[in-house]
Amino acid sequence: MNNNFEYSKILNTVDAVVFTYDNEELKILLVKREIEPFKNQWALPGGFLRDNETLEIAIKRELKEKANIESIFLEQLHSFSSINRDPRARVITTAFYALINNSNYKIKADADAIDAKWFLFNSNFKLAFDHNLIVDMAIKRLKKNLEYRPIGFELLPKYFTISQIQKLYEIIFDKEVDKRNFRKKLLKTELIIETDKFDKTGVKRPARLYFFNEDKYNEFKKEGFKFKII
Amino acid sequence: MNNNFEYSKILNTVDAVVFTYDNEELKILLVKREIEPFKNQWALPGGFLRDNETLEIAIKRELKEKANIESIFLEQLHSFSSINRDPRARVITTAFYALINNSNYKIKADADAIDAKWFLFNSNFKLAFDHNLIVDMAIKRLKKNLEYRPIGFELLPKYFTISQIQKLYEIIFDKEVDKRNFRKKLLKTELIIETDKFDKTGVKRPARLYFFNEDKYNEFKKEGFKFKII
C-alpha cells in the first residue's frame, strides 16, 4: 500500500468526448496535439488535473481553454487506467461525455492544441493514446442514455423542428423511424412546447418550431424517466 | 498544467460498494477502519492504487485482502474528487459497485480493517470520508441497472426460487409486484431455466428451483436488453 502522502507516480488527467449535431450530422470535437507524445495526431480535448481542481472543474477549464466551450451537458463516463496508456508516465484519465447544442462555438487553439475541429462521429479517425476506446464507450453511453433520457435536446438549437429531432435520433440509432409514431410519442411526453414560429431556412414548406420543456424534464427526472423515446 | 512527470500530489484510491442478498435482505459490505483518519469508523472496502495496477485490478486485490472476495460482478461507478474528501492529502477515489451472490464468504480482517460486516443497505450508517455519498450513488445505479439488465441473478445463489427473485426486486424497488405477472414476464425472457429440484428449507410447500440462463443473457447483451424486468 502507498503510505507516502507526499507524492505519487500516478498522474491524473481529464478528457472529454464532446458531441454536437450540426447540418444533420453528429460530430465529435477533436484537437490536434502540438506536443509529444502523439504530436500532430488528433486527440480528445483534455489535460492534467490541477491540485486545487475537482475532475469536473478541470474538464470544464480544459474545454474552455481548448475550445472556448462553456456551460454544456457534461457527465462522467469512465476512468481509464491501463498501465501504458501514456508513454510518458503512469496516467489515469477520467473521461467525460458532453453534449452541446451547436457547433458555432469559436474553437480556439491553445498551447497544447494547434487545431480543434469537429469530426463525423463515425469516421475512421485514429486517435492518440487510447482515445479511440474512450470514444467508443462514449458513443455506446450516448445511445443507451438517449433511449431513456430526453437528453437529445442538448444537441439541438433552442428552437427546433420535430423533423430535426427525428433525424437526430435516426442518425444516432442508425435506423429509420415512422414520422407519425415519432411525433405522437414525443408530443405525448409533453417534453416539447409548440411555438407559432416556423423554420423558413428549408427550401420547401416551413416546419413549426418547438422548444424544450424543462419543467416537464425535471418532473421526469424525479420519477426516473419511465418512458422510452425510441 | 502539471508538466512534472515525476510526481503528483494527487493520490488515487479505489473503493467498492459490495451488495449481497441474504436472508431476504439487501446488504452492503463495510469495514471498520483500524487507522486514522476516521479510526474505528465504518467505511467502504478499498485502498490505495499501486503503480503497477489498473483501477480494476486494485479493487479486486483490495476486496480479496479485506474480505476474501473473489470473482464477482464489478463495474465502475464514478470517480470522486472533492478537494478535501480525505484529510491526509488530495485523494481521488474511483468507486466500483459490486454484486455477490451470497454472504458466506469468510470475511477476514487485514492491516487496515479490524472488522468487516454486512449492513442492511438502508440502515442509517454514518461512514468515513464521503462514503455515504458513494453508497447513495451506488444504490441509485443498482436500481437503474436492475430495471433493464438481468443482473439481479448476481445477487442470488446458483439455484433460486421465483419467489426469492421477486422478493429481491420488491426490496430493491421498495414496491410490491403481482406474483402472476412477475412470473409470466420473467419466464418469457427465458433467462431462467427450470430444474426438477425443490427448495425444502421453507416451512410450507417447497418451491421449484431455477438457475440463470447465461447463454440467453449473452444474447441479450448483444441486442442491448430491450426489455424491462420490473
Place this chain on the structure above:
DNA sequence: ACTATATAGTGTAATGATAACACTATATAG
C-alpha cells in the same frame, strides 16, 4: 399567375405488452 416539388403534417386499425384480479395445489407441522 400557375405548376411542380419537396417537405410538413395528420388518423386509424392491428398487434403486442402490461396491469388487474382470485383461486387451487401441496408439503409440513401439529
Place this chain on the structure above:
DNA sequence: CTATATAGTGTTATCATTACACTATATAGT
C-alpha cells in the same frame, strides 16, 4: 388428518406500439 403458509396458475381489460398513405403548404421555376 387437519390447518396453514406458501407455491403456482389464466383470463380479461387497458394501454402502448407498430404499420400504414394521404393531404397541406411554401417556395422555386416557368
